[in-house]
Amino acid sequence: MKENQMESYFQFIRVIMERINAHFEAQKEYIHCKEGCSHCCQNGEYPCSELEFEFIKLGFMTLSPDIQQVIINKVINLKQEKEKCPKGQKFIYECPFLIDNRCSIYRHRMIICRTFGLSYYDKDDETKKNTLKVPFCMNEGLNYSEVYDKEKNTFSTELFKKTGYKAEPVAYNLGVQFLMEKFGKDIMDLDFGEVKALIEWL
Ligand code: SF4
Ligand code: SF4
Numbered sequence: 001m002k003e004n005q006m007e008s009y010f011q012f013i014r015v016i017m018e019r020i021n022a023h024f025e026a027q028k029e030y031i032h033c034k035e036g037c038s039h040c041c042q043n044g045e046y047p048c049s050e051l052e053f054e055f056i057k058l059g060f061m062t063l064s065p066d067i068q069q070v071i072i073n074k075v076i077n078l079k080q081e082k083e084k085c086p087k088g089q090k091f092i093y094e095c096p097f098l099i100d101n102r103c104s105i106y107r108h109r110m111i112i113c114r115t116f117g118l119s120y121y122d123k124d125d126e127t128k129k130n131t132l133k134v135p136f137c138m139n140e141g142l143n144y145s146e147v148y149d150k151e152k153n154t155f156s157t158e159l160f161k162k163t164g165y166k167a168e169p170v171a172y173n174l175g176v177q178f179l180m181e182k183f184g185k186d187i188m189d190l191d192f193g194e195v196k197a198l199i200e201w202l
């Protein structure tokens with residue numbers, strides 16, 4: 001990873017946040033995110049690049065020693081749990097930065113945390129084709145649950161008509177890899193370094 005990229009990374013975050021915020025605004029009828037809702041921070045692998053992790057460390061340094069210690073303890077426990085996870089099985093865990101259902105490093109959170117909640121297109125792990133992805137909280141009656149047809153993996157026109165909503169549901173080009181390559185690498189010449197699950201950096 002290149003050195004001294006933080007200034008360009010701030011700019012990258014500003015650029016993608018403008019785009020992401022506009023999408024959230026356009027899709028607000030389908031978005032049920034509210035303070036205290038944190039299912040999305042409780043069940044994940046949280047892919048994180050080396051550059052994003054450098055930014056997280058800056059956020060961690062701003063926390064009080066008490067909060068830092070809480071996070072350190074969580075990480076120690078998680079590492080122990082991970083040891084017990086059978087090889088080849090995904091280790092799904094609660095993010096250690098989640099404290100009292102709030103993100104303790106909100107301004108420094110990863111790219112995946114910023115896009116989560118919207119529907120988007122991304123490469124399917126198996127078919128490698130661009131596929132519609134909806135947030136998993138759709139299964140809990142939250143985002144896009146009014147219009148998503150699970151069997152066909154598509155938005156249903158019938159269901160949309162029933163909602164009476166103004167905006168049609170839209171899936172955006174918001175895969176983390178796409179954002180890194182399109183805006184980070186191509187426009188700002190950022191080098192994100194290796195990408196791995198958050199727990200692997202801790
Ligand atoms: S994305 Fe889903 S789980 Fe996460 S805050 Fe929004 S509604 Fe809650
Ligand atoms: S960094 Fe913050 S927003 Fe992202 S998963 Fe962890 S607690 Fe949630």
